[in-house]
Amino acid sequence: MSSLLAVALPFILALLMTVPGHVRHTVCRVAPLAPLVLLPVLLLPGELELGLQLVGLRLGTDAASTPLVWLTLIAWGLAGWLAAETIERERTWFWSGWLLALTGMNLALLAGNIVSFYLGFALVSLSAYLLVVQAGTPAAWRAGRIYLVMAMAGEAAILAGVLLLAGKVGNVPFDALLAGGSAEALAEGPVRWLLLIGFAVKLGIIPVHLWLPLAHPVAPVPASAILSGVIVKAGLLGWLRFVPALEGDPAVLGQWMLAIGLVTAFGGVLLGLTQTRIKTVLAYSTISQMGLILCGFSVWFLDPAGREGGVTVLGLLALHHGLNKAALFLACACQPGASRWRLTLFVLPALSLAGLPLTTGFLAKGELKDALTLAGAGDGAMLLVALSSTATALLMWKAFSLARAMNASESGVHPAWPLLVLAALVVPWLHGASAGLLAWPDVAKLLDSTWPLILAVVLILAARRLFAGRQVELPEGDAVVLVGRVCTRLALLGRSAADAGALFSGWRVDFAPTRALLARLEDSEARLPMVGLALLAISVLLWLLTGAGGG
Numbered sequence: 001m002s003s004l005l006a007v008a009l010p011f012i013l014a015l016l017m018t019v020p021g022h023v024r025h026t027v028c029r030v031a032p033l034a035p036l037v038l039l040p041v042l043l044l045p046g047e048l049e050l051g052l053q054l055v056g057l058r059l060g061t062d063a064a065s066t067p068l069v070w071l072t073l074i075a076w077g078l079a080g081w082l083a084a085e086t087i088e089r090e091r092t093w094f095w096s097g098w099l100l101a102l103t104g105m106n107l108a109l110l111a112g113n114i115v116s117f118y119l120g121f122a123l124v125s126l127s128a129y130l131l132v133v134q135a136g137t138p139a140a141w142r143a144g145r146i147y148l149v150m151a152m153a154g155e156a157a158i159l160a161g162v163l164l165l166a167g168k169v170g171n172v173p174f175d176a177l178l179a180g181g182s183a184e185a186l187a188e189g190p191v192r193w194l195l196l197i198g199f200a201v202k203l204g205i206i207p208v209h210l211w212l213p214l215a216h217p218v219a220p221v222p223a224s225a226i227l228s229g230v231i232v233k234a235g236l237l238g239w240l241r242f243v244p245a246l247e248g249d250p251a252v253l254g255q256w257m258l259a260i261g262l263v264t265a266f267g268g269v270l271l272g273l274t275q276t277r278i279k280t281v282l283a284y285s286t287i288s289q290m291g292l293i294l295c296g297f298s299v300w301f302l303d304p305a306g307r308e309g310g311v312t313v314l315g316l317l318a319l320h321h322g323l324n325k326a327a328l329f330l331a332c333a334c335q336p337g338a339s340r341w342r343l344t345l346f347v348l349p350a351l352s353l354a355g356l357p358l359t360t361g362f363l364a365k366g367e368l369k370d371a372l373t374l375a376g377a378g379d380g381a382m383l384l385v386a387l388s389s390t391a392t393a394l395l396m397w398k399a400f401s402l403a404r405a406m407n408a409s410e411s412g413v414h415p416a417w418p419l420l421v422l423a424a425l426v427v428p429w430l431h432g433a434s435a436g437l438l439a440w441p442d443v444a445k446l447l448d449s450t451w452p453l454i455l456a457v458v459l460i461l462a463a464r465r466l467f468a469g470r471q472v473e474l475p476e477g478d479a480v481v482l483v484g485r486v487c488t489r490l491a492l493l494g495r496s497a498a499d500a501g502a503l504f505s506g507w508r509v510d511f512a513p514t515r516a517l518l519a520r521l522e523d524s525e526a527r528l529p530m531v532g533l534a535l536l537a538i539s540v541l542l543w544l545l546t547g548a549g550g551g
Contacts, residue, residue, distance in 0.1 A: 002040035003059035006106045007120075010034045014099035017092060024092060031095045032080035034102055038073040041110065042066070058112030058173055064240045065109050067315035067431055068233050068322075072105055074423050075229045075326040078416040082330055083222035085414065090134055094220065097130025101231065108234050115171045117241055118162050121234055125151045125202070128231055131223035132215045143214040150211040154201030161194035161242070174241050186246060195242040202235030203290045206264040213271070216283035221333040224279055228286045229326030233318045235290075239297055240311065245304040251376075254301030257294060258377060262384050264291025269391040274474040278402040282328055285395050289321045289353065292388060296368050302375035312435045313367045319431055320364040323424035324349035328399070330417040337407035345417060346403050349424050350396035354456070355389040357441070357449045360428035365389065366445055367437055386452050393456035 013034060016027045041061060061069060080098070087094050104127055107120025129151070133144035165186065169177070177186070186192055197208070204212040212232075216224045245254075265288050272284030296317055299310045327349040336346040352359040369385060377385075432438050 002037075002044055003061075003110045006037045006041050006110060007059070007103060009037045010099045010106065011103040014096055014103060017096045017099065027099075028091050028095050029084070031099055032077070032084040034099060035073050035077040035080060038069055038106065042069055042073070057116045059107075059110040059116065060112050061110060062175075064311050064315065065237065067319040068230075068237060069109050070427065070431065071233065071319050071322040072102075072109060072230050074427065075322055075420065076102060076105075076226050078420045078423075079222040079225040079229075079326060079330065082225075082333060082414050082416040083220065086222065086333055087134075087220060090136060093130055094134045094223075097127050097134070098223075100127035101131065101226070103127075105231065105234065108237060111241075112175075113171050113173045114162060114166055114177075117174075117238070118158070121158070121202075121238060122155060124231060124234055125155060128227060131227065132219050134220055134223065135218055137218065140218040143211075143218045147211040147215050150201055150208070154198045154208070157194045157198030157201075158238070161191050161198065164189060164191045164194070165242075177241075177244070186242075186244065192243050195238065199235040199238035199243070200294075202238070203232055203293070204235075204287045205260065205290060205294055206267045206287065209264070209268070209287045212287055213275075213280050213283045216329075217277050217279045221279075221329055224282075224332070225326040225329035228283065228329060229322040232286065232290060233322060236293055236297075236314065236318055240314065245300040247304065249301055249304065251302060254298045254303075254375070257298035257301060258372075258381055261291045261294030261296075261298060262381070262388070264288065264294060265388045266384075266391055267291070269395045271474065272395045273398055274472050275398075276402075276471075276473060278399055278406070279329070279332055281395065281399045281402060282325065282332075285353070285392070285399070286321075286325055288388075288392065288395065289325070292365075292368065292385075293317055293321075295385060296371065299371045299375045302372075302377065310371060312437065313364075313371050316367060316428060316432055316435070316437065317364045320360045320424075320428040321353070323420065323427060324352050324360070327417065327420040327424050328353075330414070330420055331403065332406070334413045334417050335406050335408045335411040337404040338411065342413060343400075343404065345413075345421050347400065348421055350400060352424065354393040354396050354453060355449050356453060357446050360425065361389075362441075362449050363428060363432050363437070366441070366449065367432075369448070386448065387455075389449065389452035390456045390459070393453050394459060397456070397460055 013027050013031060016023055018024075083094070083098070101124050104120045104123030104125070108117055108124060109120070111117035111120055126148075129144055129148050132147050133140045168188075201208045201211075212228075215227060219227060268284045268286075268288030268291060272281045272288070275281045275284065293314065296310065296314050299313070328346065331342075331346045334342065336342045352361040355361040355365045365385075369382065372382060372385060429438070
């Protein structure tokens with residue numbers, strides 16, 4: 001019953017937001033406490049099945065979802081506490097999106113079958129749009145439009161995969177998805193690949209990462225914290241549920257996943273180093289860390305027999321990253337450069353992400369390396385995984401440099417920030433202990449985690465000496481901007497030869513039809529949520545008609 005309450009309560013609160021006056025005001029005050037409804041789920045675990053008309057909902061927790069439930073409870077709860085005291089404008093808009101996204105996240109986390117998960121995932125994807133555009137600025141509308149396009153593209157791939165799967169096996173529980181005919185259905189056709197790509201959009205894997213660096217700078221700090229720390233992990237859970245390694249999968253499949261994960265890990269760092277706003281740097285850091293999670297996911301395909309251990313390692317990685325990254329985002333609302341102890345609060349999660357010995361990053365990355373070694377990853381891949389700590393340290397130094405400049409002393413420190421830092425330092429260790437992952441670190445592991453950070457220090461000192469005052473800057477959104485510029489230039493080909501000469505004169509091109517089209521898109525932006533909800537309703541209807549027979 002606690003699982004049903006975890007889904008129903010935030011949804012009921014979101015519906016009450018439509019009632020103006022005292023009711024809405026009360027809901028805004030209660031909304032930050034809504035994540036606490038997950039606590040009974042963790043303390044009193046159990047399964048619940050509801051045989052609704054055409055839809056069978058199955059709710060509960062397992063080894064894959066439990067660390068993510070803890071992450072949602074802690075990070076979403078503390079970010080909501082900060083939001084309650086910092087969100088002043090468009091509170092109805094913000095808290096509606098906040099509660100609906102929490103509803104979807106809780107449903108996806110607790111889902112025990114295909115219908116339950118898909119409904120939750122779709123709801124959290126669409127509701128997060130309200131958080132991205134909350135500021136109401138042109139930049140926010142643009143970021144929201146790109147987020148919605150990417151989200152709907154991902155949803156289209158996921159929906160196609162789900163419909164193909166459900167047409168063969170129905171609404172089966174996840175624990176039965178690998179058995180008999182269900183496994184054969186996953187192996188046939190493009191089902192797994194559609195689902196793999198669709199969930200990769202949510203995770204921000206390169207090259208489908210484009211929404212992340214645009215959404216974070218414009219979203220309010222609490223929204224950025226849950227987008228980067230929690231919501232992206234819904235993509236990981238989708239992989240764990242729908243994209244298992246199967247007997248007969250070639251080893252090259254795992255090798256390709258490992259390669260894409262490493263490209264994402266280093267690509268996110270390289271792009272982040274070219275940014276000048278701290279929230280954008282942290283967004284690219286998330287992309288990089290999701291690359292490491294893909295490296296962990298590749299273990300399943302390199303060694304399908306290690307599935308159970310792989311779930312434990314991925315849960316630890318997700319919990320470690322989510323808490324530390326959410327803490328770094330909350331720092332952006334507390335002027336971390338105003339004092340030394342504030343900078344210390346910023347440095348602690350940053351060093352943990354870099355894998356400093358005896359931090360939670362040391363634990364998580366150590367388990368990742370052990371899993372890759374057991375799965376037969378080559379020496380070259382293991383060296384690159386170690387060097388990813390160097391890359392992360394360089395990006396965290398970039399973030400620290402920007403944080404140090406945020407020194408308006410009149411801004412106080414909200415208690416949610418130090419509490420989240422404390423949780424990031426402690427909770428992953430507790431989870432690791434409960435999963436039997438703790439062991440006294442030997443000298444070899446300590447050295448293996450130390451030399452990449454020493455290398456990072458050397459590179460930072462060298463860069464400060466050789467490139468002082470010089471910086472390579474790329475626009476936020478990288479490929480989105482480049483594609484836009486290419487499209488503008490291609491549009492010139494339809495003009496006269498004289499005007500087409502502007503193609504070689506520089507980036508700034510004055511093309512009235514393009515500007516008019518963009519203006520019309522901006523004017524219609526306010527109607528996009530209704531389009532998204534209509535598409536969701538159509539998708540659910542198609543699902544019910546296709547999958548009802550197998551429920």
